[in-house]
Each structure stands twice: as C-alpha cells, then as structure tokens.
Amino acid sequence: MSVTAARGFRAAGVVAGLKSSGALDVAIVRNDGPDQYAAAVFTSNRVEAAPVTWSRQVVSDARVDAVVLNSGGANACTGPQGFLDTHRTAEAAADALGVSAGDVAVCSTGLIGELLPMDALLTGVERAADTLSDEGGPRAAEAIMTTDTRSKQSVVTGDGWTVGGMAKGAGMLAPALATMLVVVTTDAVVDPADLETALRAATAATFDRVDSDGCQSTNDTVLLLASGASGVRPSAAELQQAVTGCCAELARALVADAEGAHHDIAIEVRTAASEEDALEVARSVARNNLFKCAVFGNDPNWGRVLAAVGTTTAAFDAARLDVAINGVQVCRAGGVGEDRSLVDLTARDVSVVVDLHAGEASATVWTNDLTHEYVHENSAYST
C-alpha cells in the first residue's frame, strides 16, 4: 500500500506534536535502493516555501535518498530562519539515516507565515527514522494530512514491478505543474531521464487538471522515486502509463475529498480548436463561483457556464455553443435547449460537457461545488 508497495522503500509516520490534535504529523520515506533516482515537479507560485527551495536543489542531481514530510506548518513566508529550519530538518534525517543531507528532500504543509517548532519536529524526525518499515506507507500517508478527511493512497502493478503513491491536499488545489504534496515510488529499473519524462507527462494529465478552488499553494511538490529493487526494466511507455495511472487515482481522490465538497464536477470541453483552448475554457468554468454555488444547490444553471466560457480567449462562435449537464442538452446553439428541469443533480458526480464547435481537441478539468462547508472550513480555522 502507498509508498511502501514498491520494493526497496520503507516509511514511517509519527506524532511529533506539530498538530494540536495529537495526530500523526511527521513522515519519512526512505529509498533503500539499489538505485536512488528521483524526479520532481514543484509549485509555480513565485512565493515558494523554504522546503520547496531546498528540495528543488536536492533533486537537481536526480538523486533522493529520503523524503521528510511534516504537516502542522507550511514553513512558507518564514524568511532566512525558515530556510535554516528546513536545512536542519534535512540534516537531522540524514544523520539518523546515514545519508547525505543533500540527498534528503523536505516537504511541509499547514499554516503559512509561522516558524515551525523545531525541537518537536527534530525529535519527530529521529523517531520516524527509528521506526521505518516496509509496511509504514499508510502511516506516512496519514501523517501528511491537514484538512483531508482521509488519507490518499494508490498502487498500480506492472509485470513484476510496482508504482505506489500517497498524496495530501484538500484546499489550495489549483494547477501549476504540481498541486499538492505527493510522493510516488517505484521499484522499476529506470533511467533518470525516463523518470523525469514519465513524471512530467503524468502530472500534466492528472494533477494539472484538478482545480478545486483556483488557489495555488506555496508548497506544492510531487516527487517520484525509483529504487530499481524489482530488477525489472519496463519500457518508457509502460512506466509512464503506470505512473500516470497512479497519479490519476490520487488526483481524483484529492477532488473527492476537497474541502466541504458535495459534488465532484468533471468539466469536459470538446470540439475545441486546440487542447490549450479546451483547457482554458474548462478552467474558466471550474473557477466560476456562481456556477459552483449553483451545483451545490442542485441547480443546472447553464447560463453561468456560458458566462464563464465568454470570458476566455478560446476560438468559438457564441451562437454555436452547446452545453450538456448530466447528459441533458440544456443549451443548444448558444440558446435554450432541453428543459433544465430534466437535469438530475442529486448524485455526487456531475458531468458538464461544453462543445465549442471550433475543432477536434478536448480536455477535462475536475473541480467541485462551492458549499457552506468550504466557507466554514476556510473561515473558522487558520490553515
């Protein structure tokens, strides 16, 4: 399960006391090899957290021996002291594991703008290093949760090799290379260049197509580690397919557990002039608060879909736009189509299909509705 499904990996999750709830809050994922290859994508937010700055550097030589992750604090907007704290965290893990600090990636998540309680964190790192196990994946996945209501894990099995992963993310889900904390592991024998290619292709097709609330985090990190422990070398295409499958399952789990969501909404834009156009339109709909409120109210308010489409630069003729919601063609040729009262929005899954009639490209973006619980979670608690 999770990051320990692939051979050559151990993990742990411990209580370090960073979360006032007393829940698991520090995790380590250790790659025992024989290979220690790694690839990563990070947030494109220009205000990036100290652990992102650090891990970018660590991954630049395509080698990662271990990853330390903590919830209970993002260590973002914490200045030079925040960077020193990330450095000390990597060094503490390196000492405990007998590796170089320069090969230890660090990920943090939680409130922005507060320094981490370093005594508690470093004690937790030592404890996690002492309790690493090849069955530690689920506890590691639990330790990175913030407002997540459940941990996210995924496993894809190849012929004698495995890809497994864990993810956290419940708010600030918006695409920009990566969108959350994710660690994916594989025991396949791979070339570092293929690993990089597989991860970029997988994130572009999965995490980059998830947009819960249009808000982009300072800490987003997706790491892919390869141990080679299976002794099996899949083709580059097989590797990419398995990594994409694992990331797709994690991405869907993130949307399904997005803060306060009652509905998962798949926005499919078809017959676009280009994939870029299709994505721009799908994202515009996915970020329209009015439409997302309407879905929460089980109201198939397709006018709000068209209003969102109209704000884009995509190629289309407004008099040819079609919109279907849950299979009912509520808008035809830019005007009134089938009776909107035929749309049943009681199920959790909602399908919105927009036809631009401008070409042959398509794309889907996943989002969710805007609910009272979203407002409550993000107003009543600092996260």
Next chain:
Amino acid sequence: MSVTAARGFRAAGVVAGLKSSGALDVAIVRNDGPDQYAAAVFTSNRVEAAPVTWSRQVVSDARVDAVVLNSGGANACTGPQGFLDTHRTAEAAADALGVSAGDVAVCSTGLIGELLPMDALLTGVERAADTLSDEGGPRAAEAIMTTDTRSKQSVVTGDGWTVGGMAKGAGMLAPALATMLVVVTTDAVVDPADLETALRAATAATFDRVDSDGCQSTNDTVLLLASGASGVRPSAAELQQAVTGCCAELARALVADAEGAHHDIAIEVRTAASEEDALEVARSVARNNLFKCAVFGNDPNWGRVLAAVGTTTAAFDAARLDVAINGVQVCRAGGVGEDRSLVDLTARDVSVVVDLHAGEASATVWTNDLTHEYVHENSAYST
C-alpha cells in the same frame, strides 16, 4: 435624485409582473433634450446578451433618446428570438414616446437562458412611458434591482449643472470595461467626444476596480446621457471629474451591497513597477477564495495574500514583500512581521496594503468577503 436629478430627464419604474415578487421591474429613462448625446461601455464577455448587442448598435451614432431597462430576466443566451424580443421592446418604447426605435437602448438583468414574457414586458413598457416624470429617478433605480437589497443612486452637482446616476449589481461583479447596469445622466452642454472620454476614464477608475466574485456578466452596460438642458458648458476636465465622482459613489455602493458580504475590502498595491502590475496583483488577491473566507472569519491570514501575489507575473522579489492588514504590518520582507493577533477585523471596512518594492505605481481594487450568505444566495435561487 438618481437619473432625474439633471434637467431634461424624466424616468419611471413600474410593476410589469416579470418578478414573481410583484416588485417594480420595468424602467424607462427619457432624455427630453435639447441634446440627446450618449456614450456607453459594455461587457467584454464574448457571450453577450441580446440587449447588449442591440444597444451597442443604438449608441454607435452617439445618440440615445431613451433607455428601457428590465429586471426579472437577462435575455441572454436566448438566440435569435431573444434579439427579436429586444427589438420589439425598443419599438414599443419608441412608439409610446414618439421617437425612433434606433435611438432606444435596452438593458436587461436576471436569469440567463430564458425568454422574457413579452406580453407582460410590453404592457409594462407602455405603462412606464405613460408615467414618466422628473421625479421618477428613485422608482427607476428600484425597478432594476435583482438581489440588491437597496437601490443605488448618486448625484454630483457642478456650477449650474448636475450629474446623476443609478446602478444595480450584487453578483457577477468583475471588471471588464463595465460591470453592471448603470445609467448616468447630465444636463451639461457637452461635445459627444468629451462624453465618451469622460465615461471611459470614469469606468476605468471606478467600475473596473470593483471585483466582488470574479464572475463577469453577459449584460453589463454603463450608459451616460447628456441633455444640455442646463445651458452650462463645463470644461472637459470638470465633466470628467463629476462623472468619475458619480461613478465612484455608485461603484462603492455596489460593493457595499454585494451578495452576502460582511466586509468591504480595499486591496491597495503600492510601489509596483507599473499600474498594470499593481492591478494584476490587487485582482489576484481580490479573487482568492481562501483569503476572502479568512476575512469572513475575521482571520488576518496574510499567508493567503502572499500565495495570491505569487501567482502573478508582476515584478517583485518575494523576499521583499510587505503586507499590512488594517494598519498592522503582519508581513515584512516576505516573512513574519508584527503579531497577527494585533489585527482587529471586526469592523466592516478592511484595508489590505501590499508593497511590492519594485517601483512607484499603485492601484486599489475593492472586493468583499466570501460568506455563507453568498453561497446561500447563489445556490438557493436561480439568478
């Protein structure tokens, strides 16, 4: 008061039965001259309502004799029939007023994607034409309300001449030339070219700086009509200043009455490399749902401000960013500043000041918080 404060204008508001509540829902503003000059700005949404398409054409010769406005239906995404309905509305008003239909602008607001009940509307237009009066401004302002809780009116007095206006708008407030239905009138003697210049300058500095929910309407229209009835010719600068003053008051009233808002938030970006940069950063913060939820919860969560700043292309160094909330410098040099618990967010007005330290330009965008009432209004009712 309102559009009848300036001489040469009559107005009316009547109950036509478009709103199920039985409230006023059809208005006419009539310019009795001697001049019938007009300027307008419209939504930049590419999915534009039939009345926008019609009124664009009407205003193209800079002459408008009357404006018909209705709430209770946007007549957007209604296809060729919707355009015919707008045309019939203009003709009915023209017949009743003894003017040309080509000089009658039409504005509609309400639910997108439904045809208007034309019998009721045309009867209402006749009744409104019969009850025009130079004290009709307040009733006209009331007739264009949708989810507005109060009508918006403004008057600015010059030396012997006057500018007055009315506006509606409570959701779908996002800038793009215009942002709502607005009619502004003046009895100043003006050149049509000066009228156009004054209106564009005024909207750029007022309605374009209001962003309630990031959602852009299909029906936005701002009309400025000049009768010349005062016989006084102000300078172009005086005219522009008065029109801007009137629009600024209306714009602030729109934000103050935005759907479900508990806080009015002024986001001021300073020391930017350019005004464009300042605006981009201010709008990014204004559209950040997480920050807007935090303000609703009286939580000075400045990390969410920095996360929003980081998504822009503006010139800045993340390690030099400063943020003050209600006068408390909570973020200094990209890191922790004064204690966030010193910020008092209990008052309705909230000030956020972001310093980019990249130049000398600045800009302010007005928005509001994201509340339970916003979700309720936009999920429980089709608007």
